[in-house]
Amino acid sequence: MSDEKYRETIIEQAKKDQSAGKFQSESPGFRSLVKSYVSVVSPDRKNIITEGLTAIYKNKNPQPKTLNLIDYLLGNVKYCKEASDVSYAEFYDSNGEMVASYSNGKWISYGTKAENARESELWGIYNEAWNNAARTSQKNSYVAGTDTTIGLMDISV
Template sequence: MRIGNDQSIAQSRPLSGTGKRGNVPSPDYNDFHFNTKTAPAMSDDKYHTAIIEQAKKDQAAGKFQSESAGFRNLVKSYVSAVSPDRKSIISEGLRAVYKNIRKEPKTFNLLDYMFGSVKYSKEANDDVSYAEFYDSNGEMVASYSNGRWISYGTKAENARETELWGIYNHAWNSAAKASRENQGAANGSAAASIDVTG
């Protein structure tokens, strides 16, 4: 984790949970965009089937992807199975920051970024305005800036989410095509049964 006063990530939104360490509120791990490691709810084969069924259900309801609560819940469950333990990474990082009373340098060298897990500079009053959190692979998994949290997908999370989108989109498009064909057939049958006599 690195802490400073950088305000370059201003497009994030408040994602605060109920806890707090120092002046930093906890992220809301229930938010759709803030995953943390959980055990898979089902096997990948069952997820595959559930994704297809959700796509068919959403298409019939005229919803697509995040418009559907069922889709959002499925994405969160599916992706969280490969998520880093953001909750522990953030909790341990903040604990180390607030426990350590010595000031850290404001500039860090390459070795600090490669091997360190907590890098920070505290204000005189211990307020934290900016922090970056990294997993053991060196991937940034979250940042905090002036009361706002943002989660960054890891390579594994992004790959799994892309896989889900591919399955879902294919099933949704197939359901839409079948629906159009059924409507066309119904319209064709109706038209054929109309008697147009003079």
């Protein structure tokens, strides 16, 4: 989807959410849109982790080997293991940004600068559209409320 089409979709989602009384993460449509919009700049975490784990398990040393230039260009991994158990690992993309870690049996995914910037961009578009829809809704409620009040006063006179 082009960025312009994404923008239109974000604005429509914000209007839909505002009329339903939902905001951002309260809306499944918004959450889905964030994933789709950000994925355009996301690194291939699955591949980075797979390659990193393969390198860890191939290395018989409990401490990480010194990584060479090719390792840095392809992304790299820092880790600590005892025997065949990995207790801690960090996974980096080709830009040197940590994209995931493993510690105490739990995985954590980290957003890259590009992902965070794109998500912030989406929030800006969404928030502006949601606020505009809210103002329009309030204005329409006010006008409708005024008409009803005037109509009631006319009837009672």
